[in-house]
Amino acid sequence: MKNNKKKRKRKIEVFVSMCQICFDAIDLVNSLVGPDDEVTVLDVERSVVADRARELDILSVPCVVIDGEVAGCCQKGFPYEWEPLKAAGLGQPLTKT
Secondary structure, X not given: OOOOOOOOOEEEEEEEOOOHHHHHHHHHXXXXXXXXXXXXXXXXXXXXXXXXXXXXXXXXXXXXXXXXXXXXXXXXXXXXXXXXXXXXXXXXXXXXX
């Protein structure tokens, strides 16, 4: 019998405006992701993405959202450090629930 149960993934959303700083943020996130992370890059120039950014109270890009929560390090602009993102769970194994 085939197991069709999907493994739970951590949802990583990277809100960007497609500038060089945003590309750097995408590269940083991609360098940190692990097998339990699913990354989606979202361009805020698209109205549906801008609406989602407003729902999350995102005030600047790039911005990383992990499982629906704006990463603490991104609340005042994107950091060029990986430690806060790792502390928020990026790249870390998910705990069994």
